[in-house]
Amino acid sequence: KQEVTQIPAALSVPEGENLVLNCSFTDSAIYNLQWFRQDPGKGLTSLLLIQSSQREQTSGRLNASLDKSSGRSTLYIAASQPGDSATYLCAAPNSGGGADGLTFGKGTHLIIQP
Amino acid sequence: ETGVTQSPTHLIKTRGQQVTLRCSSQSGHNTVSWYQQALGQGPQFIFQYYREEENGRGNFPPRFSGLQFPNYSSELNVNALELDDSALYLCASSFRRAAGNEKLFFGSGTQLSVL
Numbered sequence: 001k002q003e004v005t006q007i008p009a010a011l012s013v014p015e016g017e018n019l020v021l022n023c024s025f026t027d028s029a030i031y032n033l034q035w036f037r038q039d040p041g042k043g044l045t046s047l048l049l050i051q052s053s054q055r056e057q058t059s060g061r062l063n064a065s066l067d068k069s070s071g072r073s074t075l076y077i078a079a080s081q082p083g084d085s086a087t088y089l090c091a092a093p094n095s096g097g098g099a100d101g102l103t104f105g106k107g108t109h110l111i112i113q114p
Numbered sequence: 115e116t117g118v119t120q121s122p123t124h125l126i127k128t129r130g131q132q133v134t135l136r137c138s139s140q141s142g143h144n145t146v147s148w149y150q151q152a153l154g155q156g157p158q159f160i161f162q163y164y165r166e167e168e169n170g171r172g173n174f175p176p177r178f179s180g181l182q183f184p185n186y187s188s189e190l191n192v193n194a195l196e197l198d199d200s201a202l203y204l205c206a207s208s209f210r211r212a213a214g215n216e217k218l219f220f221g222s223g224t225q226l227s228v229l
Contacts (some may be wrong), residue, residue, distance in 0.1 A: 004156070034218065043204055043220040044157070046209075089156055100170045101147055101159030102218070 002027045002094050005053040006105035014113050015082060022106045023090035028068045035064050035075050037090045038107065046088065050074070095104045118207050118221035126227045127195050135190040135224045137205030143219070147209040148180060151202040151223070163188055164210055193225075198220040200228045 003026040013019055025033070031052045036044040048064040050057045050073070055066040062075040073090055087107040092099035119138045127133050139146050145164045149157035159172035163182035177193040186207070192199055202223045208216040 036220075041202075041223075041225070043120075043222040044206075044218075046217050046219065049217050072129070076160065091156075094172075095170075101149070101162055101172055102157075104149075104156030106156045108156070 002030075002092055002103040004092055004103050004105040005039060006088075008108060010111075011108040012027065012111040012113060013080060015080060017064060018076070018078050019079050019080055019110075021077070021088050021090075021110070023073040023075070023105055025071050025073070025090075025103075027091040027092070028071050029091050030068065032093065033053050033064075033073050034091045034102070035062075036075075036104075038087045038089060040087075047088075048055065070092050082112045082114045085110055085112050118205060118219050120203075120205050120221035120224050123222065124225045124227075126229065127229050129195055129197060131195050132191065132193045133195060133226065134205050135192075135205075135226070137188045137190070137207075137221060139186045139188070139205075139207035140219050143207035143209045144186055145208045145216070146182055146186065147203075147206050147208075147218070148188070148190045149204040149206065151204060151217075153201075157204055160190070195228045197228050200226060203224075221228060 005024045006013045007022045034049045035047045050066040056058045061078040066073045086110050089107040091102040121136045139220045144207040147162040148160040162170040166182045179191045181189045204223045206218040
């Protein structure tokens, strides 16, 4: 059974800092890993999807890496802004075929202070 | 291209009642999955529908059931509501080309409160 853990649970930093969010998963037989953003009381927005054949994926100020052998992924946010304040969730598939959905971590609640 | 829409946005029910939540998939998507998110937790997988058939299910009892229609919209039905069913219910759609690697697009969710 896939288990996903995210560290830290919460993070508060001043605007402009670069930061790293961590995600670990127990079943490394995954074909991808996804990072999502969730604003309070809202749905999830997909940020990055890293396929198992890739080591990292970039979108603007966001960079996500994947190390299947160690069961870890990191989300790097450069030059943080107050608008980045949200909960960030990582999710790994429950099986190779994808029909058994994703297992999510509990998320990292991020606050960027102006 | 329209996104994933869910209705209603909020719902209040009493214990023992039944509820139906609705989801319209993003245009062109043929797969829909449902998740339950309790306060302070990550979403938990309920089930997935592909071409109108359930093809994956999480650890939820049979009183959680669903449907997918020919236009790929979907319903989540919950019978005999319990207090612990209070949560944000999220629908996600994707286009399944092959096993894996499809991005999920989520709706804004339905907040269900069971009193």
